Amino acid sequence: MSCNKSKEFNIEFATRMSEASFLILESNRPEAERAAIYTALLACEIALKSALESAGLTLAEIPKTHNLAKLLTMVSSCTVLISTNAETTRPMPASRLRGIIVDPNYGDATLGNLLQGEKYGASVFPNEIRYGSILRHFPALLMCKLSSKVIQWVNENEETINCSSNPRQTNS
Numbered sequence: 001m002s003c004n005k006s007k008e009f010n011i012e013f014a015t016r017m018s019e020a021s022f023l024i025l026e027s028n029r030p031e032a033e034r035a036a037i038y039t040a041l042l043a044c045e046i047a048l049k050s051a052l053e054s055a056g057l058t059l060a061e062i063p064k065t066h067n068l069a070k071l072l073t074m075v076s077s078c079t080v081l082i083s084t085n086a087e088t089t090r091p092m093p094a095s096r097l098r099g100i101i102v103d104p105n106y107g108d109a110t111l112g113n114l115l116q117g118e119k120y121g122a123s124v125f126p127n128e129i130r131y132g133s134i135l136r137h138f139p140a141l142l143m144c145k146l147s148s149k150v151i152q153w154v155n156e157n158e159e160t161i162n163c164s165s166n167p168r169q170t171n172s
Helices: 011-026 032-054 068-076 094-099 111-115 127-131 140-157
Strands: 079-083 089-093
Touching (some): 011 032, 011 140, 032 127, 068 111, 079 094, 094 111
16 A cells, blocks of 8 residues: 655656657757657656655665666566456566557667667767757657656556565555
8 A cells, every 4th residue: 555645756747747748849849859858758757766666765765866777777676566367466577667669660669778778879868968969869759658658657556566675564
């Protein structure tokens, strides 16, 4: 059971950031692509930190970093409960989120690959995206879709995500 206390990393705020990324892209302004990618990745960062907080990590244990690959690795080390049939659930590695396809029109456009974009030569989030002289990144619309997929996964799993080093406190 999750507590009723408010969370530092709010998934609803991440959702609004993701929605904003689509609106920014639709504006067709010269800086729209850069701003949409930045906003989408910020939504991903907040969502991943929200997942870690839901998994039982304290604010001190959640790194103060923008490194999405590191946050993805931390979330991947957790487990989530998956229904195996109508009556049974079992813990499964949260690392399964890495294989979620963001857009089938792109080869290897998985959540894992896109969140580790710097490994493939993409501009470093956040500084190179905001201030870099040349933006090297995946298409902005794909990154907006990525933020939606990350948020969807967190929403679907926030009640059952658990990091084994930080078991949830349960009250009878």
